[in-house]
Amino acid sequence: MNRVYQEGKAFAKSYIEPYTDLTDKESRFPEESFKALGEQGYLKLLIPEEYGGFGRGLEEHAQACLAFAETCATTALCYMMHNVAVMCLVTHGSDELKKRVFADIIENGKFMALAYSEFGSGTHFYITEMTAEVNGDLTTFNGKKSMVTSASYASYYLVLAPSVEEGKINNWVFPLEAEGLSFELSEWQGLGMRGNSSSPVSIDNVTLDSTHRIGAEGSGQEQVFQVVAPFFITGLGAIYSGTALHMFEIASAHAANRKYPDGSALSNIETVQIHIGNIYKQATAAKAMTMEAARAGADGEADALAKILSARIFASEAAIECGRLAMRVGGGKAYNKALPLERLLRDAYAGQIMAPSADVLSVWLGKALTGQMIP
Ligand SMILES: Cc1cc2nc3c(=O)[nH]c(=O)nc-3n(C[C@H](O)[C@H](O)[C@H](O)COP(=O)(O)OP(=O)(O)OC[C@H]3O[C@@H](n4cnc5c(N)ncnc54)[C@H](O)[C@@H]3O)c2cc1C
Structure with a gap:
């Protein structure tokens, strides 16, 4: 699986991380990161090879969104929307429209939104x-x-x-x-x-x-339910899994590095160890569910829809829970913004309300599993 994910993480370190703080503090769109996303080929990840792209699908979409979200949820979210729009054009657009838009993306670094x-x-x-x-x-x-x-x-x-x-x-x-x-x-x-x-x-x-x-x-409704929904919902699963993993990384590093006057570390405290364990458990479960959902979706398996809905609901809730526990580990330093955990928790709260919301998707999941019509 992991090539796009691994390369995406390296990309994020160099081209997303330098702007992540400003993106939040100044409510500033990550323009520099998007310029680099174009230059390094990520904007054409899903564009078919015959139009000059990499021709990748749902799994690579999820991997890229996950990798970017482990550094910056905002940048990952904007990127995710672009991929969803591209995929809708790939599957349903006319040749003329694809040529026009894809050339602008590939040659001029332009991107799409919903x-x-x-x-x-x-x-x-x-x-x-x-x-x-x-x-x-x-x-x-x-x-x-x-x-x-x-x-x-x-x-x-x-x-x-x-x-x-x-x-x-x-x-x-x-x-x-x-x-x-x-x-x-x-x-x-x-x-x-x-x-x-x-x-x-x-x-x-x-x-x-x-x-x-x-x-x-x-044919818009068919496009929304056949293409937009799976790419969007899986993408959100990846984003909130990445946010939860980011929380684990920060909370565990802080617990190891924060020392008390007697030389002991925060991570020596059993309650903190349990919190770290719970954050890890939920973040890695969210990632595993999302990647499995993307695989099932790409392979067209019968239960792909249920897996995609479950992963997105689980990941959104896991990110909020991981944030709550990570704030406890980070203590006053997290609350006073010396650690970026409160930012990640604020980002995580978008997960439950972005359409279709976690509540709406829970209803859809129940319907999907009992053979009812959605929505
Ligand atoms: C960070 C962020 C980025 C966004 N980006 C985009 C974007 O790029 N493009 C775009 O088109 N939209 C975008 N949105 C909008 C988003 O996807 C939702 O459409 C919007 O948040 C809905 O808001 P509302 O208050 O009108 O919801 P309402 O429809 O008023 O719902 C309010 C609450 O009621 C619940 N609810 C409503 N109906 C049901 C039901 N039948 N069953 C159970 N619960 C129900 C919902 O879960 C929700 O929590 C974005 C939202 C956020 C937060």
Whole structure:
């Protein structure tokens, strides 16, 4: 498995870690890291070889997200969204659209984002209140998306809007420079994931021709459930597994290095050892579940969906629990930000609410295991 993961960890050390503190403290999008992600080929990880990419799939996507999240959850999250959008284009986009967008990613380091959630439908992001008025080959869109990660930094946005076919939706690629697209960047006040620029996006009379639509008329829902969901949900599993592993790394190093006046270390205390053990247990279990889910998904196994949902739910909850225990190990130094554990705990809290939320996914998991329709 591990090549993309190992190389991703080395990449993160050199090109993500130097900006991680500033990303959080100044709510600053990790632009330098994204430039390097383009230069070192990570933005084309999932682009097929015939379009100049590496042609990799769900497992490598999970490995890269995991590796980056062990250094910076924010950067990993923005990267994850890009991969999901790329994969949707890979599987359902026209040849012309793929050529256009993939060339821009590969040659110019551009990247993609998901503009799905709306103020109305919230966590049920596949329900859209956008309007889409068709006039010949042109469609004019109006509406507002509520929280778009990488807003204004990404060059292409996947947008869900109603189809002319009753009850169906379409998935569109909106270029950053489309007239009528505007960003409310000052609105992002996240508890964590502070550098990811998750801002509202207004869509006012944006007019696009049909070459910007992904796939056949009305096929958006199928794209969301067949491609976006597995890559997105597995990617989130990887991100929160990586965040939990990062917490283990910091808490265990701190416990070993923090010495009392009698020369004993924090790690000599049995209660601390138990906390470290519990953090390790949960973080490695989350990673193992996520990697197994990605493998099952890539192999098209019958229980892949249940594994993917389980991994994402488990990893989101494990990251919060690991953060709670790591804060105890870190004590006043963690609380007073001498250690980055409180940042990681704040980042971890995004896991349970990002759509589809851990609660919604728990319902889906139960339905999947009992043969019911989702959602
Ligand atoms: C860090 C971050 C980055 C994000 N990035 C993006 C992005 O790039 N693109 C994008 O489109 N969106 C993004 N979002 C938005 C996100 O995915 C959700 O759509 C959004 O957080 C939903 O918020 P809400 O308050 O409207 O949820 P609501 O729909 O109001 O839900 C509130 C709570 O009720 C629970 N709930 C609602 N319905 C049910 C149900 N049927 N069963 C059980 N529980 C239920 C939910 O679990 C949730 O906790 C991001 C969010 C965060 C936190």
